[in-house]
Amino acid sequence: xxxxxxxxxxxxxxxxxxxxxxxxxxxxxxxxxxxxxxxxxxxxxxxxxxxxxxxxxxxxxxxxxxxxxxxxxxxxxxxxxxxxxxxxxxxxxxxxxxxxxxxxxxxxxxxxxxxxxxxxxxxxxxxxxxxxxxxxxxxxxxxxxxxxxxxxxxxxxxxxxxxxxxxxxxxxxxxxxxxxxxxxxxxxxxxxxxxxxxxxxxxxxxxxxxxxxxxxxxxxxxxxxxxxxxxxxxxxxxxxxxxxxxxxxxxxxxxxxxxxxxxxxxxxxxxxxxxxxxxxxxxxxxxxxxxxxxxxxxxxxxxxxxxxxxxxxxxxxxxxxxxxx
Amino acid sequence: xxxxxxxxxxxxxxxxxxxxxxxxxxxxxxxxxxxxxxxxxxxxxxxxxxxxxxxxxxxxxxxxxxxxxxxxxxxxxxxxxxxxxxxxxxxxxxxxxxxxxxxxxxxxxxxxxxxxxxxxxxxxxxxxxxxxxxxxxxxxx
Numbered sequence: 001x002x003x004x005x006x007x008x009x010x011x012x013x014x015x016x017x018x019x020x021x022x023x024x025x026x027x028x029x030x031x032x033x034x035x036x037x038x039x040x041x042x043x044x045x046x047x048x049x050x051x052x053x054x055x056x057x058x059x060x061x062x063x064x065x066x067x068x069x070x071x072x073x074x075x076x077x078x079x080x081x082x083x084x085x086x087x088x089x090x091x092x093x094x095x096x097x098x099x100x101x102x103x104x105x106x107x108x109x110x111x112x113x114x115x116x117x118x119x120x121x122x123x124x125x126x127x128x129x130x131x132x133x134x135x136x137x138x139x140x141x142x143x144x145x146x147x148x149x150x151x152x153x154x155x156x157x158x159x160x161x162x163x164x165x166x167x168x169x170x171x172x173x174x175x176x177x178x179x180x181x182x183x184x185x186x187x188x189x190x191x192x193x194x195x196x197x198x199x200x201x202x203x204x205x206x207x208x209x210x211x212x213x214x215x216x217x218x219x220x221x222x223x224x225x226x227x228x229x230x231x232x233x234x235x236x237x238x239x240x241x242x243x244x245x246x247x248x249x250x251x252x253x254x255x256x257x258x259x260x261x262x263x264x265x266x267x268x269x270x271x272x273x274x275x276x277x278x279x280x281x282x283x284x285x286x287x288x289x290x291x292x293x294x295x296x297x298x299x300x301x302x303x304x305x306x307x308x309x310x311x312x313x314x315x316x317x318x319x320x321x322x323x324x325x
Numbered sequence: 326x327x328x329x330x331x332x333x334x335x336x337x338x339x340x341x342x343x344x345x346x347x348x349x350x351x352x353x354x355x356x357x358x359x360x361x362x363x364x365x366x367x368x369x370x371x372x373x374x375x376x377x378x379x380x381x382x383x384x385x386x387x388x389x390x391x392x393x394x395x396x397x398x399x400x401x402x403x404x405x406x407x408x409x410x411x412x413x414x415x416x417x418x419x420x421x422x423x424x425x426x427x428x429x430x431x432x433x434x435x436x437x438x439x440x441x442x443x444x445x446x447x448x449x450x451x452x453x454x455x456x457x458x459x460x461x462x463x464x465x466x
Contacts, residue, residue, distance in 0.1 A: 035402035042402070049406050056413035068425030068431070076359055091361060100345065107341040110392050114333055229353055248341040257358050267424040309392045313385055321417070324355045 047312045051271075055314050058264045059321055061114050069254045073162035076186040083144055092186045093309025095323050098141045099315065102272075105134025106312040113305045121286065126296055128283045131308065135276040146262075154193050154231060155258045161191040161231055163253035168240035172223040172247065178237060182237045185240070191231045193252055225249050262324070268318055271311050278304050332420055341392040351380050382414065 001175075035042060069070050076091035077100070108130040115123030151156040164186060171181040180319045183189075194215040225233045233250045284306050285291060291298045347352040356362055358373040395403050 034400045037398060037402060038371050041353065045402075045406055049409060051412055053415055056417060059417045063417055063421035064424035064427070068427035070428065070432070074359070076356065076361070091356060092352055100347055103341060103344055103348065106388070106392055107337060110337040110341075111334075114330065114337065118330055229397055306377045309388055312392075313388045316381050316388065317417075320377060324351055324381075325375050
């Protein structure tokens with residue numbers, strides 16, 4: 001009798017124990033999705049989180065280097081050109097257009113996901129196509145921006161022709177006299193390449209190097225020094241501070257600017273590029289009717305959608321720290 | 326279902342319009358703060374920076390919660406992603422401050438070094454001219 005009770009009690013406890021195990025592992029035995037989200041969506045989110053760490057690393061490097069430099073190129077001076085607008089000064093306008101292109105493509109992506117939820121193949125295809133166009137347009141804009149910086153303004157990973165004046169001063173004329181181009185502390189300058197110096201520049205007024213002589217690489221003139229890359233370092237007379245009365249030559253701006261710009265926007269651009277590639281692959285799958293058979297509300301479109309919105313999300317922060325601040 | 330679809334469609338449209346509007350406001354503030362819109366008007370950098378970071382964070386929240394559907398996920402999941410992301414934003418801001426401190430220390434050291442250099446220059450005047458003589462034909466005769 002006693003043993004019987006004990007045995008019964010034992011099994012009872014055993015059952016109870018089993019049940020307990022079942023409850024703690026219920027989410028993990030494959031029966032139910034963790035966090036009520038599919039494996040793919042969940043892992044896409046955690047991939048994006050890890051990607052956010054990489055971008056944050058870049059932005060931390062940018063923030064720390066920028067604020068540790070005595071001067072830094074002013075973004076609205078560096079990014080002031082617009083395609084087909086020549087040398088017209090349109091600060092930050094082009095990069096705003098780029099932001100709108102990316103925002104628009106984010107909206108079309110949301111619409112594609114929504115059409116996917118109601119299993120509307122045609123709707124998904126149309127909106128995904130528009131998203132691909134948006135992504136490609138953004139890449140095109142970035143290509144122009146890079147081409148201008150590298151080709152026209154001669155920015156490299158280690159050489160940055162955008163500088164900032166740390167003293168008041170006045171530029172010199174070809175005959176060594178003071179020109180009418182006066183600048184103050186904090187004014188930005190861009191050292192032009194000899195091939196561009198004929199078409200005006202951004203130092204405010206023109207009317208310098210009136211001699212009209214052609215500059216030669218590696219030569220020194222009364223009003224400028226030409227370095228071995230063909231950039232014109234203009235000379236100026238300092239009119240304030242302890243070095244007042246001394247003639248100085250424009251120097252390169254903070255070295256880190258070019259490297260940070262190319263690596264951060266390049267890494268983001270690489271994300272946009274791979275996003276476009278994946279969008280095209282999934283677009284082809286949508287057209288082929290692959291996801292119609294799966295009957296899961298076009299989950300693949302939702303996953304690439306997450307990635308695409310993340311690219312837009314990162315751009316919000318790149319736009320903030322690189323262009324706005 | 327059809328009702329849900331119409332509703333989410335209008336939410337998406339409202340969100341994108343809001344994001345576009347905030348972007349325009351941000352650019353206007355950036356240009357206003359740097360004296361492009363009103364000649365000679367410059368706003369304090371710190372104030373502009375804070376407003377800009379605030380607006381950008383608001384944009385980020387809108388993108389994550391509406392476009393990426395985070396508001397429809399389980400709260401524990403949302404926390405597991407958002408908490409690390411929030412810490413990253415803090416890290417970016419903290420390192421800007423850190424960089425500023427590096428700059429101040431470097432300036433401090435430079436100022437001290439400049440003082441030492443001036444003392445040394447007074448002690449030994451800089452050598453001028455060159456001792457190297459170029460030889461010409463007369464030296465060999």
